[in-house]
């Protein structure tokens with residue numbers, strides 16, 4: 001069974017077909033790329049997959065389960081997590097608390113337990129501390145657990161975003177331009193991190209990226225969007241050598 005199966009996804013804003021008859025099929029454990037020129041509709045696809053927008057038409061299935069049109073929280077619960085083009089961290093909170101905020105979704109105590117600070121509350125807080133630190137250790141961020149997220153270097157903030165997404169225990173991780181604003185060294189480290197995540201967290205990854213070095217370095221297959229429609233899809237090297245794709249990027 002496919003991890004993600006998208007058929008005939010469509011959404012228009014006014015007269016603009018932002019995403020038009022879009023199909024996507026991703027196997028479990030794949031590292032898949034969604035590329036295309038600026039304004040092609042890539043982020044809109046992510047917004048449709050995560051329930052930010054409801055599609056006008058089409059169907060989205062996660063491991064065979066229809067998740068089309070569900071709310072963002074329901075889709076996250078079903079196993080889809082994402083990061084954003086612009087970093088969205090709680091910059092005034094510590095690195096540890098950022099991860100704990102994401103974990104809260106899976107560790108739910110009764111409101112009263114929290115308000116009255118009953119023993120169950122402390123037990124769960126401790127469990128969350130341990131889980132968050134464990135995750136941070138895996139990503140070599142445990143040493144900075146008490147640092148304010150906004151004070152960390154850019155590359156580490158991006159890494160923390162991925163940790164926060166993983167804290168929700170996803171089957172499918174969507175990364176929106178994870179290398180945006182990174183220097184070549186940070187991008188190189190990010191590629192290692194993404195591969196590591198795929199191999200060690202049993203997660204399937206779909207990423208949007210403009211950095212072709214990253215795309216060709218880690219994506220096994222690609223779909224190219226152009227003006228809201230699929231231009232082509234297939235193995236990464238074949239797609240990147242396709243004259244139509246080169247033309248779309250050069251804007252000829």
Ligand SMILES: Nc1ncnc2c1ncn2[C@@H]1O[C@H](COP(=O)(O)OP(=O)(O)OP(=O)(O)O)[C@@H](O)[C@H]1O
Pocket residue numbers: 013016018036037038039040041042043044045
């Ligand atoms: N909420 C909205 N209302 C109106 N138009 C929108 C909305 N969201 C996206 N669009 C339009 O849909 C088109 C696709 O935008 P989108 O952000 O998905 O492109 P993209 O491929 O992610 O671009 P980039 O690579 O520059 O991030 C654009 O023309 C954009 O202006």
